[in-house]
Amino acid sequence: MIDLVGVVNPSATPSQIPVFGSGVISFSILLSVIVWSPAVWAAVLAVAPNPRGRYDRFFFGSAFWAMAWVLALSVIGYTQFASLPAGPQFEEHVQWLPRLGIEYRLGADGVSITMLILNGVVGVAAVLASHAVRVRPREYFVLLLALETAVNGTVVAGDTFLLALFYGAATLPVALLVLGWGGARRRAAAYRLVGFWGAGSALLLVAVVTLVAASGSAGFNLVFISHAGISSRASVVATVLVLAAAATRLPLFPLHGWARSVFAEAPIGVVIMVAGAASRTGAYLVLRLLDFTLVDGVRALAPLAAALAGLTMLYAALCALRSRDLRSTGAYLAMVPGPVAILGSFGVTPLSINGAVFSLLGGALAAALVAGACALAGERAHTRELAMLGGLGTRAPWLGWLLLLGGLGVLGVPLTLSFLGEMLVLMGSFRQSAVGALLALAGLAVTAAAVAWLLHRVLFGAPNPDAPRGADVSLSDTWALGLLAGALIYLGTVPGGPKLAGVPLFDPGIANVVSAAVNDLASPYAPPAPPVR
């Protein structure tokens, strides 16, 4: 199972740029352990005795260590990942429903493995931000761990049916977390979420069945389907279905009805988890299923989808600008980075698809940071009304910095990973989807105004004497948001990984890890090679 010296089964294929420590540890069931550890631990927590609430704090601590364990395993997978070969690694394969062609198949390419890291970081941050949960802590952390299993399962599923199952499985935990620990209007928020995400999951299932039927495949194997010839008509139908499924989750206009209410009502840990991990599975779906499989459909719908993405950015930015509620502003700002990844995916150029991957990762961190910081600011300031806030920067400097970083991350300023993503997406998609790119640029401009307005209202200026006196963030909250901010800046600063004398150190570099997978994804969109003279 685990051979620590790598003699029996060294890592998949040695990297051409060896990183110190690579090939030392290999797991034959690494992905299953990453996916199912949180669920198993949730089951243990669910039945652990807790007479008279004596061990309530134990649930927080154990959930933290469970998430840290998942992150550590993901880091191991990331460092042991062989950068150059395309295709999934760490593969696992067990028959599940062979008569229907359904398998328990897991595998991770460069995008998946970095998404696992992202989910791990966001999971740890979400638990840390939930340190103040005192009401029904057992149920809360059980659901949070179940959610982690669902999002991790989505990104490593190698069978489209399994992917659809994990994708849909995130719905119930999030809805229950909102319903059980949300604000005053939690009921409406939870039911909206179930409506949108449930419909999205059903659409995805229909899309998957359509794909299988159109490909003539005997099963749901993702790689097999992607190499099967699918007719243009079926490709367009499946693309519409998958895009609609992704739009409910990411969200994209006009299927964004759940986002404002959920981000405004959910507890901070859930906001971070949804903004940083659960909702990003929508963009991952587009990359994995559309770019990889449905080339004709993507080409046909590219202008429309790109325009939709740009429109969503503009709409979210305008809503953020005119919002008078701090958490709603945060919710709308968190909606901005998602469409960038969609714009990149439908940019139908290798550059834009490369940008979409970076945008998916950077945007997730930025969205989680800004939504979490806004939620935390509202909690610390004891009010959500922007009109009442002011001068929080002097009273709560840590919170001020974190909110500032979140805003800058959403904008995609240099030295953040989202900058890399947005730049590549805009450069790559201008030629093919000019309308979408222009709308996105306009959206970014309005977002800049919204961020400036938010920072002006919340952080700067004289404190409002009528407002309740705010306090700075606690150590746990600082770590939670600091982790997100640190990841955003670290990955944006050294995307190729830190090197010493040209030799990669502990980190192979996100750009190197995703490169083979991105090349694979973007290969159908590469321009034809010039004729040799």
Added chain:
Amino acid sequence: MVRTYALVPEALLAVGAIAALGSRRPSFRGWLPVAAPLLVLGALAVELTAGGGLGSLFNGSVAVDRFALYAKSAVLFTLLIVLLAADWDMEEAPGAIPQAFLAALGGLVAASATTIPALWSGVALAAIAAAIGLGTGRPGIDAGAPIRALRARAAGGVVVAAALALVAAAALAFVAAEAGTWTLAGARVSLGVGTAVTLPSAIAAVVALGSLAMVMVLAPLGFGSGFGPAVSPLARGTAAGLGALGAGIGLVKMTATLTPLWPGWSPALLVAGAGCAFLGGLLALSAAGTRRRLAALAASQLGWVVMGAATHDRAGLTATLLTLGAAALALAAAPVLLAELEARSPGPAGGPAGRGATGEQVGLTGLGRRHPGRGAGLLLAAGSLAAVPPLGGFLGDFTVAAALAGTGQLWPVAVGVTGSLLGAFAVLRLAHAIFLEEELEESAAAALPARTGRGARGAGRLELSPRTLGPVLVTVLLAAFTIFANPISGLAFQGAEALGIIR
């Protein structure tokens, strides 16, 4: 080679029913919680080994094939779930226990029937035994107006079940007369070979299938609306799970027999199934209480079973069997687990004292803390009925949808999926009530004794007894359907093949 010990499961169930009928001694009652499930486990073990052969017994009167193996195993698992979920303090001896065994026996007879009369006998035995069981009260209830009303409703249920059984009998007899044979295989062959389809025979086919489908869907609906908390929880599980399963087995076998006759009944079944699936989801969302909500979810799930039966092919029939099995397990578990909570609720004669914030019965509120095993079991059963991924009900519904899509019939899939989505909202409400709603007030909570040491009483104590372990085992069995979906679906596939559907 098939030997007569393939009939040991039937014999064991008959012995169980007679033993439960014949003894009222307290010492016997003490053994029941352990002895009854062990007896069923023994029957299941024999079935899984002896039922693996292929052939027949008594000159072809009893079939031993893969369909019988699948259907009988489903019946025995359903009975096991009913017995494990039951709180034996609330059951009278003999009470509803013999009826549970008899209803299961009816299911076994129907599963291995090779003739139309045997099939009808099995279905009728299951339906009527389940309906009679509903007339059984529970200890500690005054024999006043509630019991009288209960008896009247139970009598009504028996009359309805008997009437439907008689209608089915008449229709089946007509079909047999048309075919000129009483055997199912013979009828299938002779109906398929040059028999002119007459209007009466077509009507008879529709009536036969329709009445079986009605018995199947009415079984859980009766649990939902007709019988109050004064009825035995075990009887409710028997009625919903075993009553529906017995009728479902009859429906599947008759569907396979009538396939060559006239496919005109297929659209009628499709419309009925799709309507049932959609309306069930809608009613589940709008239902005023948990019992009705679960009954509506069950109707929605059984609508998928009916849709699968209308596909005319092996994939569809496989899906039907898979869905029927998953539905039976969930249908058996949910009413028992819920009925015990209702019965323990404070209020006059154990009636529900009020409703929580979500409109659920008050006994459900805080259930996740007081009885986590029971709460998880109830939620899994409801989730399976609502086809929440990846539970057994979802896998069944998905295979039905795939089979329908394979034949180009997309509208029933769309209607059914909409119903399932509506049902998912209903499950969310249940989950909220069970795990997230605030605890009951002290006085109300005191009436609901804690079993796991997490409630107001018995803090720190973890009681290990059949009544606390039973719901946990039920939860495990429901979850196991997903994990072992591969062998289960494989057996269902072979079962459909054994019915002669090879297309």
